[in-house]
Amino acid sequence: MLALRLARGAHPLVLLRRLLVAAASAGTGFLLLAALGHAAAHPATATDALVRLLWCAVPVAATTQLAVSAARTDPASRPQRGMSAAGLGPVRLTLIAATSTAVSCVLGSFFALLVFLALRGDLGGATATGSATELLGAGSPLPLAGALILLAVVPLMAAAATAVVLRPRKDARAGRRGVRAATGTGDPLTAMDTNSTRSSVPAALPWGITLTAAGLALEVYVSRGSADADTLLPLPERLIGSPPGVLAGWALSALGLVLAGPGLTQLSGRLLAAGRPGAVRLLAGRVLQEESRRIGRPLGVLCAVASGTYAAAMVYDAAPTRPLGPLTGLGAALVLACVTASALTAALEARWARTHTTAALRRLGTPRSLLHRASALRILALLLVLGPLTWAIAELAALPLLH
Structure with missing residues (x-):
């Protein structure tokens, strides 16, 4: 809740960086879902599906780097005078920064899921045809558990990387x-x-x-x-x-x-x-x-x-x-x-x-x-x-x- 309040009252430039993180997470999530949909529609080509999924590691790494960079420049993650007395020490600020990063990535992943299902025609709209059938696996059932696991990759990796990079260091502060x-x-x-x-x-x-x-x-x-x-x-x-x-x-x-x-x-x-x-x-x-x-x-x-x-x-x-x-x-x-x-x-x-x-x-x-x-x-x-x-x-x- 504190992370959401800090996000709501943040500077417009900070909100823009978080929006960029959410957009990057949405694009990466869409690529992961596309690889999953193609694998579900073509179960005989397991090697091709694995290769497509492995290539998604490059966008995942780029999105994680962007999320960490945005968290490092967030004023809410920097120790301020008097915040330790209020219970917001370096460890708590690191957890808040990791939580804010995870929230931004989760919002982007949720938007990617909506767009992916809409393009496949799974939300009650027009049935997908042509390239959507080939690339997104439209017409074949999408495993929900696999989709949720793939969508959780970016938020978890971004939050973990943010926590590691922003962890308190006594030597660095000195x-x-x-x-x-x-x-x-x-x-x-x-x-x-x-x-x-x-x-x-x-x-x-x-x-x-x-x-x-x-x-x-x-x-x-x-x-x-x-x-x-x-x-x-x-x-x-x-x-x-x-x-x-x-x-x-x-x-x-x-x-x-x-x-x-x-x-x-x-x-x-x-x-x-x-x-x-x-x-x-x-x-x-x-x-x-x-x-x-x-x-x-x-x-x-x-x-x-x-x-x-x-x-x-x-x-x-x-x-x-x-x-x-x-x-x-x-x-x-x-x-x-x-x-x-x-x-x-x-x-x-x-x-x-x-x-x-x-x-x-x-x-x-x-x-x-x-x-x-x-x-x-x-x-x-x-x-x-x-x-x-x-x-x-x-x-x-x-x-x-x-x-």
């Missing part, structure tokens, strides 16, 4: 208090310089580069000797003839990009602050280094999804006889929307985290135009570093499938 004290009483640039020099390049960067290279090498090795792109298409519409090694190579490359995201972001900040930078370059570079661990992982996920989407589009162009199915298009659009919203939410969280630093800079007389130029320079640096890298990995991933 570190944040130390950073705020440093930025509030001293020179903010000096404070950021101290933190950035202490934090070296993340240890996951070499692992990310290694996994990306291993994934590309595995894909080249598996696809060697086969010139028929029609049998190598690793997309949900025609997965039966796809070599498992190709999918494993894509997965390794994507995981490598995700792991390398924080390190690449920090290296972008170091390049900006290299040499004898001016005030704008110095501020932009040090902020990127300070926020690399917060925004690097969502940016890595975004780069991995963009790389996979670009490579898949190239493979589809090489095999024009395979049209992009509506469920595949829905899944791709859902994943792209979720990872993009997660990256933007992480950027908002980073902006909130440096509020004290920005206030200290304003007290020192820093003009707003300089802060805006520094923000634009950070975005430009990330585009120049991550954009070509994402394009190159996508080209290398798709190249073996085109020959």
